[in-house]
Amino acid sequence: MDRHDSEPRQGWPAIIEEQGLIYWKTPLPDGEEIAYWHEGAHYSLTSDEVYDIEAVARLMLEMLVEAGDYIIEENLFAQLGIPGWAVPRIKETWESEPPMLYGRFDFAYGHDGVPRLLEYNADTPTGLLETAAVQWHWAKDVFGEGVDQWNLLHEMLVGRWRELAQNGRLPGERLHMLHTSAEQSGEDFMTIGYLAETARAANLMSELVAIESLGHVEGEGFVDLAGRPVRTAFKLYPWEWMVREDFGTQALEQMGDGPGQTVWIEPIWKMLWSNKGILPVLHRLFPENPHVLPAYFDGEQPDSLTSFVRKPLLAREGANATAVIDGKVVEEGPDQDYGAEGFVVQEYTDLGDYGGGARPVLGVWTVDVEPAGLGIRESDGLLTTNTSRFVPHVIS
Numbered sequence: 319m320d321r322h323d324s325e326p327r328q329g330w331p332a333i334i335e336e337q338g339l340i341y342w343k344t345p346l347p348d349g350e351e352i353a354y355w356h357e358g359a360h361y362s363l364t365s366d367e368v369y370d371i372e373a374v375a376r377l378m379l380e381m382l383v384e385a386g387d388y389i390i391e392e393n394l395f396a397q398l399g400i401p402g403w404a405v406p407r408i409k410e411t412w413e414s415e416p417p418m419l420y421g422r423f424d425f426a427y428g429h430d431g432v433p434r435l436l437e438y439n440a441d442t443p444t445g446l447l448e449t450a451a452v453q454w455h456w457a458k459d460v461f462g463e464g465v466d467q468w469n470l471l472h473e474m475l476v477g478r479w480r481e482l483a484q485n486g487r488l489p490g491e492r493l494h495m496l497h498t499s500a501e502q503s504g505e506d507f508m509t510i511g512y513l514a515e516t517a518r519a520a521n522l523m524s525e526l527v528a529i530e531s532l533g534h535v536e537g538e539g540f541v542d543l544a545g546r547p548v549r550t551a552f553k554l555y556p557w558e559w560m561v562r563e564d565f566g567t568q569a570l571e572q573m574g575d576g577p578g579q580t581v582w583i584e585p586i587w588k589m590l591w592s593n594k595g596i597l598p599v600l601h602r603l604f605p606e607n608p609h610v611l612p613a614y615f616d617g618e619q620p621d622s623l624t625s626f627v628r629k630p631l632l633a634r635e636g637a638n639a640t641a642v643i644d645g646k647v648v649e650e651g652p653d654q655d656y657g658a659e660g661f662v663v664q665e666y667t668d669l670g671d672y673g674g675g676a677r678p679v680l681g682v683w684t685v686d687v688e689p690a691g692l693g694i695r696e697s698d699g700l701l702t703t704n705t706s707r708f709v710p711h712v713i714s
């Protein structure tokens with residue numbers, strides 16, 4: 319993989335806003351803003367590199383299934399910070415396999431060419447629009463129609479919605495796309511809006527709904543503002559929040575595809591995979607696998623581990639993470655009050671410096687259980703945070 323300087327397109331801000339990326343500036347604590355979308359550079363990968371990373375993603379999905387079984391068999395829910403009242407539904411849906419849609423692996427890809435798993439965003443991953451659409455249009459504008467990119471994400475999302483509908487797995491007349499209206503981030507709203515468009519492209523009737531506006535009628539289940547039943551709901555709202563909300567009890571009690579019930583996408587068993595506690599479980603099961611970094615629940619790491627990243631079990635964009643090199647704290651992520659449920663410690667791995675001090679993380683998207691495309695974010699520091707940049711790529 320190589321990083322190249324690029325000439326930004328004339329009028330690129332207007333171009334990406336027209337394509338839906340309307341929130342492309344990241345606010346800083348001092349009131350300044352920096353550009354999140356960055357086309358002053360791009361990455362190139364060979365076809366062989368793409369095939370190798372794709373194969374690792376497939377292997378990881380198989381390993382995650384074994385890790386989920388292990389968590390259930392060993393009753394590790396409390397160690398993952400998962401409340402006991404959610405456990406029966408997690409076990410039930412793990413076996414019954416209700417519909418799931420997508421996820422995103424984050425890999426380090428240092429100069430040795432070995433992808434190493436940093437985490438799997440299995441419940442509410444964002445960065446979808448820029449991966450599936452905006453970088454594809456950039457590639458065609460800059461390199462022409464014959465350009466190649468690891469990017470079947472849009473087609474596979476549409477195909478997945480169509481498959482679920484044709485198999486009768488989406489009950490109800492419409493798909494309710496749920497988001498939060500409280501302190502709504504632009505990235506979340508772009509993501510849910512784009513996903514609604516992929517559902518419409520599959521001929522599904524989809525509607526954006528604030529999750530706070532859901533109503534509940536005894537004996538009838540969840541309803542929207544118009545009083546229509548919410549039978550299938552895609553939620554860009556994490557399960558670890560949902561199970562602690564006032565409506566969480568009803569969501570757990572009335573989960574299913576029967577009358578008065580709701581099918582939730584993503585399913586609640588994804589609390590197993592989206593939790594960073596999955597990292598020490600993977601290391602415990604596959605200690606010799608080169609793609610799995612040594613990882614431990616906080617306090618269980620050996621004294622010999624002196625370079626590591628300490629991460630909250632439940633957090634986003636590097637929040638409350640700490641990078642330690644040779645026993646010294648060298649970088650801390652934004653303080654956003656994550657960490658109450660606990661932390662994991664993962665051995666530090668070099669992200670690689672591909673030019674200008676930029677350190678990339680490879681976001682490998684999955685649709686159902688298939689790798690679907692690549693989005694790259696890069697940082698100037700050791701942690702990938704909300705100030706990281708999205709940088710497009712091509713296959714050379």
